[in-house]
Amino acid sequence: MSWWIAPLLLALLTGALCPVSGALLIVQGRVMQANLIAHAVLPGLALAVAFGLPPSVGGSLSGLLGALVAERLLVPGQNTTNHGAVMNTVLAGFMGLGVLLIPLLGIRVDLEATLFGDLLLVRSVDLLLAGGGLLLQGLFFTACYRPLVFLGVDPTGAAASGLPLRALKLALAGITAFVIVSSMAAVGVVLVIGLMCAPALFGLAGATSLRQAVLKASAAGMALGVGGFLLALLLNLPPGPLIGVLCVGLVMVRRG
């Protein structure tokens, strides 16, 4: 198999995967949670490496734990600025804990690759993870489509209707954590936010349904992933940061 096929496949899979979560989080007003989860995967990742467990499992659990801790610390009724402050504090705390655990546990973690990804070092397990993430997310989106729409358009009405919203939000946070861990190899935990948000914003503009928005966002995400990868080859630069820069370009195009 040619060396470029695996990175290209990962770029496509990650590009398709991230914007779906991004669109769901944007319409629920929970983008900050994605950023928190992305940074909160680090302690779990370090612990998993130290104890010989799959890093994806450790990272996902740790990201989910970060989201739950933040949710617990939020004061109901306070404004979104206060909520943002709490989330950012938890984000910094989990990130700091992850950085501290690496020397404390005496493990070797390539921090640069974790934060910014490296498509060119892709392994078959990364492809499996991204494929699994896409499948899991697709199943969740299909099975919970209408409750997700109801929750996004009218949170009060959705709560009044007796839908299991707590479970739905928890599942969304868990899947977001898994998506972030699955995309780590390609774009890293810092740049993944760009790939979640920029194509999602593009997809949401003018869409007449969440389904249509997600499909459009995924197509844009795949184009960004492949575009970043090809540019990286052409310019001899790292693909992850290039994808991040292209994301800003897409938001500028959308803004007109």
Place this chain on the structure above:
Amino acid sequence: MPPAPPGLRVCGLDYHYDRQRVLHQVAFQLRPGSLTALVGPNGAGKSTLLHLLQGQLQPSAGAVELDGAPVRRCRRRIALMPQKGEIDWRFPITVAEFAGLGRLAASRAGCCDVDGALQRVGLEAMKSKRLDQLSGGQQQRALLARTLVQPADVLLLDEPCAAIDPPSRNLLLGLMRQLSDGGFTLLVSSHDWGPALNAYDRVLVLNQALRADGTPQQVRQALDDVTMGNHCCG
């Protein structure tokens, strides 16, 4: 024992939130097919009362019954149309899909036809449009259509006429009259203390407790002596 009178009956309703009294000894009865306005100043407890009537909140004391049965046993028969501000109008959704969410709210059987509900509120031609392409009055009607999809016979409408122009308000009032003539029981919260109140059969004035209850003329007369009438004008 004589059978319970039909309609929605509220007895001695109290509600406290954070040790603060929001409602005190509220009692009234709505007969089937009536159109009633619930007016009062901001913070009077109107929205809280509607949420209690729908069974979303539990009263601190008192009871709400529908045709003699506790409201928690027949929540599906009571639909609440939320305030416009609680909806994300920029969400990517068509009018038809939005109205169809009423099926999810009512859960399962007995729901009404989405097209029929949209036709009833005069939005069938707009059903493929995005919600944010509608005017304020049309958005309120889309919200009403979603409420009508639920298999309810009591409709609680929270400020449906807020922030819309007079023609849209009159259209909505006409729709509400049609619904009550068709057998629905409507309780409509409102800030409007003007001539629009004459469109209702009955007016309840709430400010923590029920301050007046009667026809629009009777209530205006009764409130002439009460300073609270000044607060309602805003």
